[in-house]
Amino acid sequence: MNTGKKSPLGRGLGALIDGVEKEVLEKKVEANLQIEIDSIDANPFQPRTRFDSQSLEELAASIRQVGIVQPLTVRESEDGRYQLIAGERRLRAARMAGLTHVPAYIRTADDTAMLEMALVENIQREDLDAMEVAITYQRLIEECSLTQEQMSDRVGKQRSTVANYLRLLRLPAEIQLGIRNRNLTMGHARTLVNIDDPAKQINVFYHIIQEDLSVRATEDLVRHIQSGAVKDPVRGELKKKLNTEYEVLAGQLSKLFESDVQFRINEKGRGKIVIPFSDSDEMERIIALLDKLNG
Numbered sequence: 001m002n003t004g005k006k007s008p009l010g011r012g013l014g015a016l017i018d019g020v021e022k023e024v025l026e027k028k029v030e031a032n033l034q035i036e037i038d039s040i041d042a043n044p045f046q047p048r049t050r051f052d053s054q055s056l057e058e059l060a061a062s063i064r065q066v067g068i069v070q071p072l073t074v075r076e077s078e079d080g081r082y083q084l085i086a087g088e089r090r091l092r093a094a095r096m097a098g099l100t101h102v103p104a105y106i107r108t109a110d111d112t113a114m115l116e117m118a119l120v121e122n123i124q125r126e127d128l129d130a131m132e133v134a135i136t137y138q139r140l141i142e143e144c145s146l147t148q149e150q151m152s153d154r155v156g157k158q159r160s161t162v163a164n165y166l167r168l169l170r171l172p173a174e175i176q177l178g179i180r181n182r183n184l185t186m187g188h189a190r191t192l193v194n195i196d197d198p199a200k201q202i203n204v205f206y207h208i209i210q211e212d213l214s215v216r217a218t219e220d221l222v223r224h225i226q227s228g229a230v231k232d233p234v235r236g237e238l239k240k241k242l243n244t245e246y247e248v249l250a251g252q253l254s255k256l257f258e259s260d261v262q263f264r265i266n267e268k269g270r271g272k273i274v275i276p277f278s279d280s281d282e283m284e285r286i287i288a289l290l291d292k293l294n295g
Contacts, residue, residue: 034101035082037094040074043084051089059089060096068094071103073117082106085117116144116154130186131179134165141166167193175205184208187215191222200225257286 072087084091085107094102107117119140128136140151148166152159168179168189175192178184184192188208195201204225208218253261253273259282262274277283 033104035104037100037102040082040084056093059093063093063097068103071105073105073107075107129180129182130168130189131176134168137162137165138169164190172198172202174202188218191218195222
């Protein structure tokens with residue numbers, strides 16, 4: 001459905017950040033200025049925390065051949081130094097390639113504008129996982145004082161899309177890690193968000209991994225669980241697995257104590273081990289074995 005909203009992606013930071021085009025970009029000192037690489041300090045607001053080493057090597061190889069195609073963006077700091085606003089990956093690859101100078105745009109920006117530019121540049125990357133997108137959206141809202149509607153305009157996304165990403169932040173950390181490791185797609189994650197109980201979310205998460213469920217299969221599974229048509233599948237499988245393990249262990253203990261050892265476990269996983277005896281002499285024999293094992 002065409003909403004009439006044109007996506008600002010691909011039109012530069014000025015199109016993404018209100019006021020930056022006139023108030024910041026017009027204050028650009030010089031485009032394509034060659035800056036000494038050792039004079040550039042890291043961006044303290046850098047939203048990206050993980051860089052793929054192989055991808056950096058490939059970019060470094062490309063830079064050795066053709067140089068840096070897209071200039072970095074920096075701002076002046078103190079003592080003739082510069083602070084990186086955007087282009088962390090290019091800067092790292094340039095260092096790997098052995099460059100001493102890099103092309104850069106110098107911009108005038110306060111901390112808030114610098115943070116917003118870094119975040120918006122980050123959100124345009126194609127290799128972001130869903131959690132990185134969600135965290136970046138949340139930072140834009142909290143640290144740049146944007147509403148969801150304002151941020152939707154900034155990044156050219158529907159408000160419902162932004163809201164769906166933000167909902168991922170309510171998932172248990174275990175599932176968020178699974179999304180970051182790309183064990184789950186955004187479709188799987190959106191399905192898990194619809195489950196109210198965190199314990200059930202985690203159980204279904206492991207079921208997705210174990211059975212390699214598609215998004216459609218996951219949706220069907222969650223629908224059946226919520227309707228009560230089926231019980232929690234993972235818990236049932238886990239109980240079955242534990243019952244088998246307990247049976248093996250009970251058999252081993254029965255041989256050791258020469259008695260019919262039993263495991264009694266409730267639904268919460270609590271229970272007890274029962275070692276029956278027929279008279280006091282048999283009880284003393286069992287106690288002697290326990291003392292021997294303890295010694």
